Amino acid sequence: MLEHVYLIPLLPLAAAVTLVFLGKEGPHSKMPFLSVATMGWCLLQSSAILWSAMTGAAHLPYAASMPWFEFGEYPMSLGVLIDGPAAMMLFVVTLVSFLMQVYSIAYMHGDPRFKRYFAYVSFFTASMLGLVVSSNLLVVFSCWELMGVSSYLLIGFWFEKPGPAYASKKAFITTKVGDLGFYLGMLIIFAYAGTFDLTMLRERVAMGAAYLPAHAATAAGLCLLFGAVGKSAQWPLFIWLPDAMEGPTPVSALIHAATMVAAGIYLVARTYFIYQASPLAMDAVAWIGLVTAFMAASMALVSYDIKRVLAFSTVSQLGYMMLALGVGGYSAGLFHLTTHAFFKALLFLGAGSVIHSVHSNDMREMGGLSKKMIVTFATMTIATLAIAGFPFSSGYYSKEAVLGAVYAHSPAMWAAALFTAAMTTFYMFRLIFMTFLGEARDHEKEHHAHESPALMTIPLCVLAVLSVCSGWILEHFGLVEHLFGLPSAVVHGAEHAAKAVEAAGAAAEHGAAAANHAAGHPASHPAFLVPAALSAFAAGLGISWKLYASGDFTTATKIKQTFGPVFTLLEKRYYFDDFFLFLVDLSDRLAAACFWVDANIVDRIFVDGWGLVTILLAEIENFIDAVFVDGLVDASGWVSRQAGAGLRTLVTGQVQEYLLYVALAVSVFIIQMLTMR
Amino acid sequence: MTNLLTLITFVPLFGALAILAVPKEKTKAIHAIGLIAAAISFVLSLLALGQFDKASSAMQLVEKAAWIPSFGVNYHLGIDGLSLPMVLLTTLLTLVSLIFSMSVENRVKEYWFWFLVLDVGMLGVFVSLDFFLFYVFWELTLVPMYFLIGIWGGPKKEFAAIKFFLYTLFGSVFMLLGILALYFTSTPHTFDITELMKLHPGWSESFQITLFIAFYLGFAIKVPAFPFHTWLPLAHVEAPTAVSVILAGVLLKMGGYGLLRVSYSVLPLGFKWFLPILIVIAFINIVYGALCAMAQTDMKKMVAYSSVNHMGYCLLGLAGVTATGFNGAVMQMVAHGLVTGALFLLVGVIYDRAHTRDMSAFGGLGAKLPIYTALMTVTVFASLGLPGLAGFVGEFLCFLGAFQRFKLFTALSVLGILVTAAFFLRMIQKVFLGPLNQKWANLEDMSWREIIAVAPLTALTVYLGVWPRPALDLMNPTINNMIQSLAAVFK
Amino acid sequence: MEQFAFYVFAGVTLLAALGVVLLRNVLHAALMLGLCLLGVAGIFAQLGADFLFASQILIYVGGIAVLILFVVLLAGRASELITRQTNKLWPPAAFVCGVTFVFLLRYYRSFNGTSASSAPKPTTFALGKLLLGDLALPFELISLILLAALAGAIVFSRTEHDEEERKA
């Protein structure tokens, strides 16, 4: 099973290639079932791997590799490295992808590029799975970029519309900015540590200055973080995610909620040992996470587009995970990553169901849908409770873990995070209330509204079940520490490093307490943490109920008018979009300037300038010519003309005369020879 | 076969002579002869690949015969891990662009004749181990190129052809001086490159620097390195499609190959002296080239400037003077040949149909031309360095190699990747995405001939991107040997 | 006897040659050419060059001289007989010839007294071996030249009238 783990990314890839080249394209193509079936198989495999990881049947981490290529003295290998987080991510990705594909069969049915859609989705899933399992940072980066491309293709799936066409480019370029950080980070790592293999890298980093001195570790950590910031839509590169909602909604659920955006978090987690070696980089992770969580949540407060609210919420929750990782809550961050994937995918698929039904994204045109779409309403409410941290839902456990870790690091940060949690509760319930409760505001749309087909609602139900109970299962059976426990804390000295991998296994077996310690996770939280979180939840829910549940928004409008500038700031997304547009414009101007320089200075002066100099020289020479040389030339011309006139008479056209000249010339020589004797 | 290299090099010449003997109306016969000659040359180069011992760094398949004994000029051919990839690239690209050239209708006979002569020159440069021979072949490429641009080119073809010719001739004159200086310095006088490689310890640094500059002028113009790059956009834009392919795919590589083969191996001290300048030039090439490309609306000119950017990666890899960087540089040359070759072909395809290359004149072709869009997208992504496609491997290794020596400028050069992505994606958005411009509602997708020309390049791009081992294994021993033998100099 | 024969042949040759260049009637000149060539053939015989003798008679006398006669008959006109057949260049030409002759004689004087060391042998066999051995390549080339001359002559002498006929 683990031996064949490489098949999990490869089979979807094969499915994608097959879908591209085989079968007939069309709204009723049967080929997508191949993709769904493949993903089903992958889901079974990853469930088996996760199960054996949870029960301890599989000895983790599992590593295997084969040679890839060589340059100079350095070998590169293609390999897999499965540890607890990887096993969990495999399960999450395959599950969400499978459900989303089932859902998409109904959602995308009738699209003229039905088959191609599934090819793209398969390709995306393959690269995401590749990223999850790879043991080589170079392969991770490759999959990272391929994900970027598939995201580009999927956001721009309806490319005939200008919106998606623009959004896909924006998403790709913005994440590419982050990728440069990843790229640089890899350069730094390789220049110092000389390897991309994660296991070997971990050992070398642990050896400290011999390989990766502190400043290099900081630089590498910050660069990798920058990469993660781009992919996970963290501050300041979060601008692409709201626009990415132009893509089909299931795609948003898969890529922009559950998987791809989580890749940044996963990358930081995978290279956590570098951050452990550099406190500065660690702090940067925490601060980025906190700022993102807060800003995104605040922007979600004022948005009316149902998908944008969810997008901001995703950004905010990802910030939470970053924050958790940054404060040392490794397992908490990954825990939240897992639970978030379930309920956020559910939210997006639910939103997709709503959009599918009313053909609008604007929450102001909805309202009162609970009667028509009971399953969607129920499942989305469950997800909302989970994201808000309602007791004993999955989000409750993971959020508690995050907040606990943050509090242990810095109470001030905890307070900010708590405030963000309250905002989260507020805007999520605002979404539910505006969409499902109250009176229908647009009756025509409401009239057409209907419950989605079973292919769409069944995935919702599955995800709802997981949203409810995954947190409890993981927490109750000690699986959080078992799967997400850190292999070891910051290890100094080479002898420790060699054992780091084994220590991971040992720590996991020793149970939660030992692992808690190893992860730097506080063994116990102060007693007021849970009540504080609950009151934040209650406050958010209460305000939201007061303002939005009735369907009468007068109070909300009044508040909006009172705090006008603040609302404008939030609606304009803190002017970050404008700032980046300014940058784009600037680079365009720079490009134009460069080209002007190229055409008018480099080419003109350096190249055609040679011609100019030549012409100048020619002018000078011309002057000399006219005065001195020309006289001579004219004279010679006169002479030759006169000579020509004379010689002309010689050219008679008489062959025999010519012959005679020759013979005479010969005779002259002969006479000379005769007289010389 | 002991004369394999001679055969590879001169089979196209026989083809060219055979074409001369065919009446000019019989275009089918001309096509057939040209294609067969190019195909034989390609197959023979594959045969050479088969006979090549990948583990060895020595010159292989060597042929040596006295040519002008009184001057010590030899007919000396041989290939190693450096030149074999270039030879394969040349034969493949020639075949592909000849397939594409079947659409040329004007003065077919001359066109094919010159094209095959050009092939001879290019192959000769890569296989000759004697400076005299090297120079002869080097100059031999100029004349056909001049005619190909000047006769079959675009509106400003005459100006472009003359500029190209004079500019490159200017460079090679200095190269000739350098060659002569090497000849007269060596005792006994020799033109043999492999002999000259052993002589550098006896030469003073100032001598090597002087000669390096002379050679550099010749090579940098070909590469083209800033500020000698301005002939390139002009020549590319004016040249017919297939010629652009050869120009970008092979002729630019002659510069990079020369820098590795001559400047580095024969004049190491000069090369070392130049490194700090080279890294700056590489940086300028990458970022400035990319920015210039971003300012273009003509697709072909954009691709031309992207060549400046891509060859900047090569220079970056060279500046690192590590096995990694050199591997990257050669790999990048191969990848750039494949990718940019395909890009030029694809731009040519759309130009043949629409008679314009202005990006903003198009729009929404994605749904209308699915095959074209797919091939273009893959190629564009390869060009902007997407992992899993050939462009990435070379580019990344170049960065990796250079970063070990020059941290700041290498890190700054990374910006070039971003700009490249930006202008390529903007092109895709303008041409393929968005609503269909009704003006092009009757555009046809690619014909079989065009697909056959482009598809091998795309397939190779994917193959070498996923599995770069065959290419890297070929060059790695040679490059390791090059690095190790001069390790003391570059310490 | 030998001397007598030599003087006879030499006399015939030179007198006939003078006839060739001086006679007014081109027809007579052509006939004189034949005689002169015969004389040369005799000298060849004197020199023991038997094969050369035969070729001289066959090719020159039998071929070339006859050919020239034909052309004279084809292109000649009766009226030409009274017009002067020598142009006004004759004084300088005579001067050149005289100078050349004097020079050659003085130059050849050193060979006065060189006589044959042995009796002449038949040469045909040796010539055959040489032409098909060492000189095979020139031999083949010369035959090519002959062929080319043949083709060229046909092309030149064909009139446009002939071509039109052929086409029709």
Added chain:
Amino acid sequence: MTLYHYLAVSAALFCIGIFGALTRRNVIGILMGIELMFNAANINLAAFNRFLHPNAVVGQSVSLFIITVAAAEVVVGLALVLAIYRNIQTIYAEDYNLLKG
């Protein structure tokens, strides 16, 4: 009979040939003069062969080549004469003056 005698005959023949080629107005006459010069050369070759290298036949073989070339020359020359004659109805060399300056 010494070599000198033969060479003297050949020299006389040669000079007569030159005279003919230079002075005949008739193109055919010029051709005949040239033929005379060829023959003079042939005599020379045969004589040298006979007296200086009696055992070799190389000189005679060269004579043979000359005879052949002469034959070719005459054939082409006469063909040319005929062609020109057909065009401008004259065989006098002084009338062929298209190249007059």
